[in-house]
Amino acid sequence: MLAHLGKLLRRSGDKVLISAETLTAVAMHPQTLPGLVQVIRETHPDIRAICYLREPLAYMTSLMSQRIYGLAAGTGDDRFTKDRLYPGFRKRIEPWFDTLGEDRVTVRLYDRSALFEQDVVADLARWIGVETPDFDRLNNESLAAESFAVLYRFGIACAEGRVDLSLQDRRKVVQALRGFGSSKFSVIPADLHQLVDENRADIEWAEARMGQPFPTPQPSTGRMVFDTEADVFDYAEAVRPDLLAYLGEKAPAMLRRTISELYSS
Template sequence: MKRIVLHVGMHKTGSTAIQASLAGYRDGVFEYAPLPPAVEADRQRAYNHSFLINTAFDRGHKRAGKLLKFGVAASDFDRVQAQCRDALEACLRASEAEVLILSAETITGFDPDSTRELGALLRQYASDIQVCAYVRDPFGYVKSATQEWIKWGYTGDHLHPLSYRNNFVHIEDVFGADCVSYRLYRREKLLNGDVVADFGSWIGLKKEPAHRLEANVTLSTDAVMCIYALNSHPMFSSGSGLLRNAWRELLDVHRRLFPGRFEIPARLVAREVDVWDLAWMEARLGQSLQLPPYSEKDMDCTGLRDWLGRTTPEMLTTIRGELTGRGANVPEDASLVELLFQLYLECIRSFSDLQLDYRKFSADRYLERYPDVRQAGLYPFGHYVLHGHDEGRDGS
């Protein structure tokens, strides 16, 4: 192997589309690293090397939350970490390509020691390491990253933070500033407006990827407002694959019910921008980054919670109509959050092929039959979904 191309994102710059499109790519010179999933449950997204590389170099298991979500016990972290590191090294050792491509946007969140360990391992197999990073304008990045936070449970009042320097200074220190290349992620700047084609041209691929995936489609402002409101409701969740898939279905339903794009006031984003940090990145790009001007509607917005709390009666009507269309019994006095939670239960119901049907579930009878659930103070249907059904408990 003569060279390694290390694509490190940054987040929200089409990384998933690049990774999924390059999965299995070989052209006689370049090869996209065929790494296994870090855990079997993540097989569908093994094209993203982030989880495996993150797990392999996670010092002190600081970012072990995803392992827990996939049902890996804390006592098994060291074993899984060793497996991930062995898998990466086996791939590096076995590759016969002149150029091996690794893509892991989580590297921008590594601490210096983890980055040094990764660099030391890669240099055992290639002396030439080219680090590639797309960089997004502050407004687009903060908006997109905040939406992603909310999609997966965020309920706070602050937008996703932004620090270009913190993302990349440790990477430059380890691999050398001359070996780290940056490119501006704006549609009009990308080759044919396509990040996959642009990345292939940037690193010199010999042919187009055989398939394409356009991932992480945005939700509208109304859809995000609904999800943000639901996040504040007491929920049940775990490493259950069924619940992850039911939540994804819920997001798809909101995308269908509330089409459009997500927007937040520019004033809120400006609070997250450090002008010196902006200048640091502009010097590397050789061009200016953009911040949008304020509008009149920005001026009375006090925070994220204020902005996303401005739900409308039309949202309640739309969700109620969706539930009615599914044949659900909708309480007359239900609030928006209660309707949203019922819609989540509908997604669980449909995704489980009616095996987990909240419509036929009796919370009172379940608690009467199983006093251990009552004593533990657990939400009855949540216990049934996560444990009771598999244990053969009667949920009727």
């Protein structure tokens, strides 16, 4: 990978922007980060890093939703647990400080209220001193509570062998159900707040690097809150009539058969 990156950098201009969430994962491997930095410095010696950090509880609930999507699509196997949810700010960011130096790393709060024009792309452009062209600002298309619950039940059924589909068909099911429902929700396992308390020192370290505290999480008012796996299963059962109405009689045979198997298993 580093050799390929080096070739790309040699063909690039004077300024290069490398953006990827995995750059913080790379930092957790002591031998990898210095090698990456060395390759970049061969062609672009002036390296600066900007890292955006999301409030821990918001990060973990978002990651929980992504895992369930992966479970349904067949790209992951995580269930309703808090395993590996906490981001571990210091272990991901401190190696960048150690490698580049304190004055070369900027840590920013990832929160709409703190971002320039409430947009992370516009905020990053401002920090690196470039103008942003007119562009359509994209928002992540979040699942509704209804589709989330059904897809979670579907993912578990596939993982346990009660629904047998190829990966291609599983992804078709996911795409067909993505638009089902409109209710907002939060995934907050009962002990998720405990994770925040257990990692208070790590959070304070991150806040010191940002120069400001994370915003206080707001109560989840006006939305579904899933505390346990049983909550998700119960809700998936409750919305079954709405799901059948949503699919209608024109749904592909594979999809109708899958939903029938899902609710009979």
